[in-house]
Amino acid sequence: MMLQAGTATASLILRDYAGHLTHGVVVLAGTGNNGGDAYVVAAQLARAGVRVRVHAIDAPRTDDARRAASLLTTTLSAGNGPRHAPLVETVDDSHALLPDQARLVIDGLLGTGQHGPLRDAVRQACDVIHRLQQRGALVMALDVPTGLDASTGELADGAVRAECTACYGTLKRGLLMQRAHAGRVVLLDIGLGLHAEVSSQADPDTWCWYDATAVAAQVPAIAWDAHKGRRGRVLVAGGEMGMAGAAVYAARAALLAGAGVVHALVDTQSVPAVQALCAAALAHRWPALDNTSPHTSAAHALTPVGTMRPDIAVDAVAVGPGLGRSRRAGQLLQHVVARHRTVPMVLDADALWHAADAAQTLGIDAATVLSHWTRDMMGARAQGDAAVVCTPHPGEFARLTGAPLPTSWQARADLLQQFATRAGVTMLLKGTPTLVASPGVSHVSVVPHGTALLATGGSGDCLTGMIGTLLAQGLPAHEAAVVGATVHGRAAELATARAGAVRGTTLEDLLGALPEVWHTIGAVPVRAPYVLAELPGL
Numbered sequence: 267m268m269l270q271a272g273t274a275t276a277s278l279i280l281r282d283y284a285g286h287l288t289h290g291v292v293v294l295a296g297t298g299n300n301g302g303d304a305y306v307v308a309a310q311l312a313r314a315g316v317r318v319r320v321h322a323i324d325a326p327r328t329d330d331a332r333r334a335a336s337l338l339t340t341t342l343s344a345g346n347g348p349r350h351a352p353l354v355e356t357v358d359d360s361h362a363l364l365p366d367q368a369r370l371v372i373d374g375l376l377g378t379g380q381h382g383p384l385r386d387a388v389r390q391a392c393d394v395i396h397r398l399q400q401r402g403a404l405v406m407a408l409d410v411p412t413g414l415d416a417s418t419g420e421l422a423d424g425a426v427r428a429e430c431t432a433c434y435g436t437l438k439r440g441l442l443m444q445r446a447h448a449g450r451v452v453l454l455d456i457g458l459g460l461h462a463e464v465s466s467q468a469d470p471d472t473w474c475w476y477d478a479t480a481v482a483a484q485v486p487a488i489a490w491d492a493h494k495g496r497r498g499r500v501l502v503a504g505g506e507m508g509m510a511g512a513a514v515y516a517a518r519a520a521l522l523a524g525a526g527v528v529h530a531l532v533d534t535q536s537v538p539a540v541q542a543l544c545a546a547a548l549a550h551r552w553p554a555l556d557n558t559s560p561h562t563s564a565a566h567a568l569t570p571v572g573t574m575r576p577d578i579a580v581d582a583v584a585v586g587p588g589l590g591r592s593r594r595a596g597q598l599l600q601h602v603v604a605r606h607r608t609v610p611m612v613l614d615a616d617a618l619w620h621a622a623d624a625a626q627t628l629g630i631d632a633a634t635v636l637s638h639w640t641r642d643m644m645g646a647r648a649q650g651d652a653a654v655v656c657t658p659h660p661g662e663f664a665r666l667t668g669a670p671l672p673t674s675w676q677a678r679a680d681l682l683q684q685f686a687t688r689a690g691v692t693m694l695l696k697g698t699p700t701l702v703a704s705p706g707v708s709h710v711s712v713v714p715h716g717t718a719l720l721a722t723g724g725s726g727d728c729l730t731g732m733i734g735t736l737l738a739q740g741l742p743a744h745e746a747a748v749v750g751a752t753v754h755g756r757a758a759e760l761a762t763a764r765a766g767a768v769r770g771t772t773l774e775d776l777l778g779a780l781p782e783v784w785h786t787i788g789a790v791p792v793r794a795p796y797v798l799a800e801l802p803g804l
């Protein structure tokens with residue numbers, strides 16, 4: 267497998283990084299099997315005619331790594347093929363690499379066998395990698411960047427920050443948690459077949475990685491003869507005065523996701539903005555609501571306090587974008603939840619603030635409030651899935667749980683799963699990566715897509731609108747959350763790539779990228795030999 271891992275990596279380099287090879291390649295090898303991979307890469311590149319300088323921090327300590335080192339020695343003693351100048355040079359001291367003009371550095375110091383702070387020669391070699399990188403070299407890590415814990419995602423001081431990671435056999439969870447350190451991730455087949463799921467040693471079923479191709483199979487089809495009523499009718503509720511934009515973005519993203527009809531239920535003053543900025547949406551004013559306290563009991567939160575036009579029939583509701591935190595907004599939330607209790611629902615932003623507020627007022631936990639709010643919902647619940655998706659960002663989730671968000675990703679995933687089970691709803695925790703947990707679903711799904719373009723006001727509203735449409739089109743809650751987050755993240759990646767940087771992009775670029783992502787998400791990508799799956803660099 268080591269031979270296949272190293273050979274597949276060398277062919278990846280020759281195919282995608284040929285422009286970086288003119289001045290040779292620097293290879294740093296550790297003492298374990300990760301170092302063994304590095305020897306194979308060095309040997310195969312040298313056989314292909316690339317000049318390679320290798321620094322081994324010490325002699326190899328595993329049988330496989332020793333065999334790989336002797337492959338390199340054979341390559342060396344074979345005179346490096348027909349060329350006159352030696353193509354492999356070994357260097358005793360990593361600092362001797364510093365004057366090198368090489369534009370590609372291979373980090374084969376530590377892989378999955380690393381534990382704790384970086385020690386001694388490894389630490390020094392990492393410093394050399396950093397300095398070569400500062401001079402413009404591109405860093406490719408083998409399996410995982412040195413200093414990044416493959417399971418927990420924890421980073422040691424001095425960890426390598428790679429532009430590309432060639433990952434072997436199984437996508438390591440740590441790479442998804444630290445995408446800035448992993449860079450572009452290419453999952454290579456080392457003879458094990460497709461093991462794209464992220465698994466932890468302790469509990470292989472806990473985590474599941476969705477790549478865009480796997481997600482594509484779940485996107486609901488739109489029939490060629492569909493009419494607008496069959497493409498999903500979505501109600502977006504929010505848009506208090508001054509926050510019409512949030513409802514507008516949710517409505518626009520819902521339409522771009524394929525909704526047949528979008529209704530926007532917004533504050534009276536927000537109606538003109540909705541009509542001007544999302545002409546296809548039908549705008550409605552918040553109903554007149556009485557002024558009693560919204561939270562006398564969790565069950566009271568379901569008592570209708572006003573009426574909306576009875577003829578508005580919808581297939582899903584998205585509540586929260588620009589809803590606001592006023593008492594009136596809280597009452598509208600109750601009204602909408604009560605009025606539409608039989609259809610699937612997304613609760614976002616200020617809707618979650620009101621849930622946490624109700625919990626505080628009543629002295630109970632927010633999961634209980636949410637379970638009361640949604641208890642009587644039908645639809646997907648009857649099939650054993652939650653019909654409600656809550657989409658908090660980390661701050662909102664911390665408020666819902668009443669405790670700071672754990673720093674460990676495993677602890678976050680566990681907490682999310684427990685909360686989802688108690689509340690009886692699907693929980694989508696935004697971030698990089700985004701996590702999705704649902705009652706009755708044994709794994710926490712990991713959505714690794716996205717860029718910092720999403721770290722801007724209004725991007726969550728777009729996601730809410732998209733999930734609303736997917737629910738309206740009949741997708742179960744967990745799948746709707748995963749598909750929505752994947753497409754949202756891929757659109758950010760595409761928009762960022764088009765602009766060349768995050769700075770200078772806006773939500774208009776995100777929305778502008780959505781048609782292409784929806785169009786191409788189902789396309790089976792043409793993959794190079796050995797490549798099982800791929801995540802672009804951030």
Ligand SMILES: NC(=O)C1=CN([C@@H]2O[C@H](COP(=O)(O)OP(=O)(O)OC[C@H]3O[C@@H](n4cnc5c(N)ncnc54)[C@H](O)[C@@H]3O)[C@@H](O)[C@H]2O)[C@@H](O)CC1
Nearest residue numbers: 267268298299300376377378379380381382383384385409
């Ligand atoms: N398991 C498999 O089937 C395959 C494994 N492969 C490679 O093997 C790697 C795992 O190899 P190993 O288990 O030998 O482990 P590594 O090669 O990742 O590291 C082990 C060595 O690093 C040292 N070390 C650990 N933590 C350190 C620290 N903080 N500072 C300094 N030194 C430290 C250990 O003392 C040991 O000598 C994978 O990441 C991958 O690159 C590939 O060849 C493909 C097949």
